[in-house]
Amino acid sequence: MKPEPDGSKSGGPILHSSSPDAAFREALIREMPGLRAFAVSLAGSFHQADDLLQETLLKAWSSSDSFTPGTNMRAWLFTILRNTYYSLYRRRGREVQDTDGVYSGRIATPPNQEGALDIADFQAALAKLPPEHRDVLLMVGASGFSYEEAAEICGVAVGTVKSRLNRARARLSEALGITEAADLGPGRAFQAVVKNQDV
Amino acid sequence: MIEDPREPNDRVRSSDEDLHDDDQGPGPEVSPIVVDAIAKALQSHFRAIAELPLPDRFLVLLAELEARERRNET
Numbered sequence A: 001m002k003p004e005p006d007g008s009k010s011g012g013p014i015l016h017s018s019s020p021d022a023a024f025r026e027a028l029i030r031e032m033p034g035l036r037a038f039a040v041s042l043a044g045s046f047h048q049a050d051d052l053l054q055e056t057l058l059k060a061w062s063s064s065d066s067f068t069p070g071t072n073m074r075a076w077l078f079t080i081l082r083n084t085y086y087s088l089y090r091r092r093g094r095e096v097q098d099t100d101g102v103y104s105g106r107i108a109t110p111p112n113q114e115g116a117l118d119i120a121d122f123q124a125a126l127a128k129l130p131p132e133h134r135d136v137l138l139m140v141g142a143s144g145f146s147y148e149e150a151a152e153i154c155g156v157a158v159g160t161v162k163s164r165l166n167r168a169r170a171r172l173s174e175a176l177g178i179t180e181a182a183d184l185g186p187g188r189a190f191q192a193v194v195k196n197q198d199v
Numbered sequence B: 001m002i003e004d005p006r007e008p009n010d011r012v013r014s015s016d017e018d019l020h021d022d023d024q025g026p027g028p029e030v031s032p033i034v035v036d037a038i039a040k041a042l043q044s045h046f047r048a049i050a051e052l053p054l055p056d057r058f059l060v061l062l063a064e065l066e067a068r069e070r071r072n073e074t
Helices: A022-043 A046-062 A073-089 A119-127 A131-141 A147-154 A158-175 A186-196 B032-050 B056-073
Strands: none
Touching (some): A022 A046, A022 B032, A046 A073, A073 A131, A073 A147, A119 A131, A119 A158, A131 A147, A131 A158, A131 B032, A147 A158
């Protein structure tokens, strides 16, 4: 599976030579909630995420010819969205954080189960990760992509994906103060994690 | 009015090589307990957003795109 990155000029046969069919449209709609969750998490802002999602839908629609039915549409869409994000909003050395409530209570999350990390603390720590670490974590940890798929979406080696994952987890555990607790045995460690978080 | 998606901002990154300088090597190992706690929190966070109602603008956008396709076909 090789997702075409985008509706760009270099992307092969594109645009309006035939209409996206109903199946394509239905698949787009089906993927939108997960795509939006990824966009919000990546951009840190509903406003920016929805602009990103709109741009992604436009590009996906106009380059529907470059999507091969039967291949992974989710990966194809994530690739477009991610490329758009980095093209529009991020340049080397410049962070864009235009938070509009993502990490301050706009999202209603269920009460923590016993042993779970505090979700508000977690979201704040997630927002501070470098985007290229955050997106790999989201792709593999929440969106169900394999290392190989994440590597293809990002255009990097599988080893780089694993490295970013490790670094992202290490930064989160450090930010959340759970590094030392994790060194304990499994049963006690889990309790220690909870205690450290003052849940 | 729908913007032509082909016009600006179509620069494509084929790789992330210029985004990071510190991803060499495997990175620090994290305990499976921490990995598991992070995974659960991540999924909870992600699910909370994915379950929000989609803004109407996206379905409106798709309807406009479909209408434009129909006009182009006739």
